[in-house]
Amino acid sequence: MRRSRTIQWEDPAVSAEAVGEHSGLQFLREILAGRLPAAPIAATLGFSLEEAEAGRVVFVLVPGEEHYNPIGSVHGGVYATLLDSAAGCAVQSVLPQGMGYTSIDLALKFLRPVTVDTGKVRAIGTILSKGRRTALAQAELRDSEDRLLAHATSSCMLFPVPSP
Template identity: 85%
Template sequence: MGRSRTFEWEDPRVSAGAVAHHSGIEFLREILDGRLPAPPIAAALGFTLEEAEPGRAVFALVPGEEHYNPIGSVHGGVYATLLDSAAGCAVQSALPRGTGYTSLDLTLKFLRPVTVDTGKVRAVGTILNLGRRTALAQAELLDSDDRLLAHATSSCMLFPVSSG
């Protein structure tokens, strides 16, 4: 029996256009409150932004078969996407209005497998250092018992965002 999944997303240009008009934390809170659409990748993978405060961002995912690799566990790319999102949004949450970021690198350590039996996982991102041009953040992927499933560090480049 085949399996299928459908999902919908909103125009990503709406949120992208709002970056220049909000501080980073305001921008993330607009997404949390549903006033700005979440990015399409969140709909594609089925994860959500659950928390945002200055210097910290938390994403959650309930793993499903659609996240599996050929050997029957969640694909490392799903881990990486969650951890990159959490680390990057932790940086975003501390940025002033008119400043954006992009990930320069992501270093990941896989510690435990994730399957549908794992249940909801959370990627908790925090800033380690925020400079004028770069930032360093980390993210931890945790299960419901706060066991560490994976860890990542990310360097981010900061840059001005135009409102045009």
């Protein structure tokens, strides 16, 4: 049985150009409201931003077969992408206008398998510490019964971004 999936995304340059126009939280809320396009990786994997507040963000995904590894469960790279996105955007949510971030590292632990039977999962990112040049965040992947599926920590480098 063959399966197929069609993916559409918007021009990522639109959001990239808008980063310097907003505080980090305003930027995320513009994406949440649909006024700025989400990252193309969100369309590729099928996840979306569901909540954004200062120091905390939530991404959601309903796992499908397209996320599977060859042994019949969601690939660790999908976990990693969700957790990296949540941790990084938690950092983004506390940045002032004119500042951006990039991940320096990501350390994660897989605790439970995820399959299509798991249902919707939430990647919850929170900031732990923010300095002038770096920030530390964590992210948890949880199922609908609030069981912890995976955990990650991420260090991020902070830097100025150009304003238009």
